[in-house]
Amino acid sequence: MTATNPFTSTERRPHVEGPFHAHELGLTGRNSGILLESLRHDVTPTGLHYLLNHFDVPYVPAEAGWKVDIAGRVRNAGAVSLDAIKLLPSRTLRVTLECAGNGRGLLTPRYPSMPWTGEAVGTAEWTGTPLRDLLDRTGLLDDAMEIAFIGADRGFDRGHEHDYGRSLKREAALSEDVLLVWAMNGTPLLPQHGYPLRLVVPGWYGMASVKWLRRIEALNKPYDGFQQISSYQYRPAPDGPTTPVTLMRVKSLMVPPGIPNFYTRARMLDAGPVAVFGRAWSGGGVPVSKVEVGVDGVWREAELEPRPGPYAWSSWRFTWNAAPGEHELACRATDDNGDTQPLEPRWDSGGFGNNVMHRVQVTVR
Amino acid sequence: MTATNPFTSTERRPHVEGPFHAHELGLTGRNSGILLESLRHDVTPTGLHYLLNHFDVPYVPAEAGWKVDIAGRVRNAGAVSLDAIKLLPSRTLRVTLECAGNGRGLLTPRYPSMPWTGEAVGTAEWTGTPLRDLLDRTGLLDDAMEIAFIGADRGFDRGHEHDYGRSLKREAALSEDVLLVWAMNGTPLLPQHGYPLRLVVPGWYGMASVKWLRRIEALNKPYDGFQQISSYQYRPAPDGPTTPVTLMRVKSLMVPPGIPNFYTRARMLDAGPVAVFGRAWSGGGVPVSKVEVGVDGVWREAELEPRPGPYAWSSWRFTWNAAPGEHELACRATDDNGDTQPLEPRWDSGGFGNNVMHRVQVTVR
Numbered sequence: 100m101t102a103t104n105p106f107t108s109t110e111r112r113p114h115v116e117g118p119f120h121a122h123e124l125g126l127t128g129r130n131s132g133i134l135l136e137s138l139r140h141d142v143t144p145t146g147l148h149y150l151l152n153h154f155d156v157p158y159v160p161a162e163a164g165w166k167v168d169i170a171g172r173v174r175n176a177g178a179v180s181l182d183a184i185k186l187l188p189s190r191t192l193r194v195t196l197e198c199a200g201n202g203r204g205l206l207t208p209r210y211p212s213m214p215w216t217g218e219a220v221g222t223a224e225w226t227g228t229p230l231r232d233l234l235d236r237t238g239l240l241d242d243a244m245e246i247a248f249i250g251a252d253r254g255f256d257r258g259h260e261h262d263y264g265r266s267l268k269r270e271a272a273l274s275e276d277v278l279l280v281w282a283m284n285g286t287p288l289l290p291q292h293g294y295p296l297r298l299v300v301p302g303w304y305g306m307a308s309v310k311w312l313r314r315i316e317a318l319n320k321p322y323d324g325f326q327q328i329s330s331y332q333y334r335p336a337p338d339g340p341t342t343p344v345t346l347m348r349v350k351s352l353m354v355p356p357g358i359p360n361f362y363t364r365a366r367m368l369d370a371g372p373v374a375v376f377g378r379a380w381s382g383g384g385v386p387v388s389k390v391e392v393g394v395d396g397v398w399r400e401a402e403l404e405p406r407p408g409p410y411a412w413s414s415w416r417f418t419w420n421a422a423p424g425e426h427e428l429a430c431r432a433t434d435d436n437g438d439t440q441p442l443e444p445r446w447d448s449g450g451f452g453n454n455v456m457h458r459v460q461v462t463v464r
Numbered sequence: 465m466t467a468t469n470p471f472t473s474t475e476r477r478p479h480v481e482g483p484f485h486a487h488e489l490g491l492t493g494r495n496s497g498i499l500l501e502s503l504r505h506d507v508t509p510t511g512l513h514y515l516l517n518h519f520d521v522p523y524v525p526a527e528a529g530w531k532v533d534i535a536g537r538v539r540n541a542g543a544v545s546l547d548a549i550k551l552l553p554s555r556t557l558r559v560t561l562e563c564a565g566n567g568r569g570l571l572t573p574r575y576p577s578m579p580w581t582g583e584a585v586g587t588a589e590w591t592g593t594p595l596r597d598l599l600d601r602t603g604l605l606d607d608a609m610e611i612a613f614i615g616a617d618r619g620f621d622r623g624h625e626h627d628y629g630r631s632l633k634r635e636a637a638l639s640e641d642v643l644l645v646w647a648m649n650g651t652p653l654l655p656q657h658g659y660p661l662r663l664v665v666p667g668w669y670g671m672a673s674v675k676w677l678r679r680i681e682a683l684n685k686p687y688d689g690f691q692q693i694s695s696y697q698y699r700p701a702p703d704g705p706t707t708p709v710t711l712m713r714v715k716s717l718m719v720p721p722g723i724p725n726f727y728t729r730a731r732m733l734d735a736g737p738v739a740v741f742g743r744a745w746s747g748g749g750v751p752v753s754k755v756e757v758g759v760d761g762v763w764r765e766a767e768l769e770p771r772p773g774p775y776a777w778s779s780w781r782f783t784w785n786a787a788p789g790e791h792e793l794a795c796r797a798t799d800d801n802g803d804t805q806p807l808e809p810r811w812d813s814g815g816f817g818n819n820v821m822h823r824v825q826v827t828v829r
Binding site for chain 1: 470471477482483484485486487488489490491492493494496497499501502504505509510511512513517518519520521523569576577579580581583618619620621625654655656657720723724725726727728729730732827
């Protein structure tokens with residue numbers, strides 16, 4: 100597409116439109132979303148949780164010997180073994196995680212990266228030690244204002260060679276819900292989900308939940324890693340000012356009713372009462388207050404079930420009396436902050452935070 | 465792309481070139497391959513085995529009550545419960561499975577379908593009952609010449625509404641290695657891999673291994689299901705004669721050395737001795753006899769380990785003394801039949817059986 104050297108060029112890639120480039124297809128082959136029909140499951144089945152891995156999955160044949168370096172503005176710097184972390188009290192949280200780039204592929208023009216349509220989400224039971232308990236033992240110095248988390252995954256992006264890393268501000272990092280996780284759905288982490296140790300930051304888009312965690316560094320100034328300051332920034336105008344991507348925005352998805360056409364995924368269903376259902380979630384522990392279902396542009400409120408925990412998606416359900424013909428179904432959620440999914444995508448230069456309503460075309464016979 | 469009705473048009477879709485269409489991207493989002501770095505694992509980690517599912521994954525909340533109808537040219541027709549099948553003697557086989565469409569996306573022009581590059585492969589330990597043992601108890605009539613296997617997954621393809629189904633000739637079906645499988649890598653099948661019961665046909669491309677198995681029918685004539693006679697046919701000329709897709713062709717893949725660029729996946733590595741390694745396999749239980757590694761077009765033989773079973777891929781390894789600059793690495797395997805991977809793709813109208821050598825571009829610093 101461009102003749103620039105991918106190892107040295109620091110330019111943002113030019114936006115694209117229309118069909119998808121081979122590199123976008125390559126990323127889609129590596130990074131998988133859920134199958135929409137798997138939204139039936141309260142907890143996403145193993146292997147169907149979305150994945151967005153920037154670089155190669157590190158090869159870790161066994162967890163024995165895995166250590167995390169604790170460094171920077173702490174009283175007791177040094178390496179802590181995973182075995183020692185596992186001896187601390189643990190918690191299990193059901194958490195819905197979504198990729199910040201989910202919906203990027205629906206924007207026009209779009210930034211050339213992973214062109215998610217809408218499936219970059221999943222819910223799992225994560226088991227680990229609250230980061231706070233480890234930091235309590237390590238002793239944060241008073242001037243530690245950010246905590247950086249560095250993974251074992253290494254590569255290049257826009258000319259920067261780096262290990263994947265992200266930071267949280269001190270107060271966010273000290274929430275009891277930020278976990279150092281070693282198990283997912285009751286079994287050891289899979290390699291592609293961060294084996295043997297990862298961070299999980301509930302309520303945030305997935306980029307905060309650093310995998311293959313190797314290093315925790317307390318800083319007395321803002322973290323300047325590439326993934327913190329040069330990526331994961333909202334940029335509503337191509338060269339305009341930026342704001343950091345943080346909490347997930349309110350969103351909903353439905354299980355497409357009926358049966359599909361193999362190639363187009365167009366849906367066919369029989370006339371009569373149809374159960375339309377799916378999931379909805381928001382960020383930062385904010386509850387979803389309402390889900391509406393649109394049938395050919397007419398919106399009605401769905402039945403919303405109480406969520407099973409502060410960070411897990413909610414179930415919703417709506418009965419539609421389907422009449423023969425072509426129809427468009429849609430869903431949109433509203434959260435307790437009063438934020439509602441937009442009917443059209445909000446454009447973003449990097450393709451972040453697109454929480455447009457979910458639409459499904461169906462043919463009723 | 466075309467205005468034809470996906471539910472009624474029986475036409476093959478016109479071939480395409482260049483960038484990838486939204487429907488191709490959609491299929492890539494649903495159907496995931498392995499990550500090449502996961503070739504390090506003898507058995508593909510859970511969640512990374514390739515998936516090609518034509519229609520939606522059926523929702524099966526529990527295996528209790530699952531039954532398979534045995535019908536047609538048998539002495540004792542009727543439903544057999546999964547519980548009863550599990551009481552029969554079981555076997556565990558390590559099997560490498562590959563999608564017949566693997567490599568379709570590398571062809572020019574290509575058939576618009578799942579545009580696999582090269583990652584549609586995986587190796588698992590499958591546990592189940594030999595189909596033969598069930599058929600022995602059922603009693604095949606002498607005129608049963610084919611056995612058809614029908615799954616619970618239903619949809620449309622080129623105007624045909626059908627449950628996914630495939631058949632095997634009597635003698636192939638009666639091999640002791642064709643299994644009715646309920647466990648993968650020691651745990652119950654995941655929904656996306658055919659829970660609660662599937663067929664596994666070792667040595668064949670994956671289309672033969674019908675998932676969510678609901679019906680077994682013994683026929684005294686060739687099975688005429690859509691996936692048997694209208695799809696999965698080699699067609700070397702666009703409108704020429706066809707031959708059925710059956711056994712896997714010889715193939716090899718390597719773990720790309722070095723570290724990647726996020727977007728292009730271009731590789732960077734340090735000069736000096738580099739371990740180049742990967743896996744190789746063929747179909748029908750035929751062993752791989754040789755793997756060669758090409759460095760800038762010069763081929764040398766790799767070290768090949770004995771395979772761990774008649775249907776599992778073999779490991780190979782080669783040490784390359786990398787000098788700074790741009791290089792192309794490649795691998796190609798040869799099997800005991802004398803078949804070798806071609807240096808250029810063999811074109812096929814439907815994009816089946818492309819076993820071209822694997823090539824990786826690297827920059828050495």
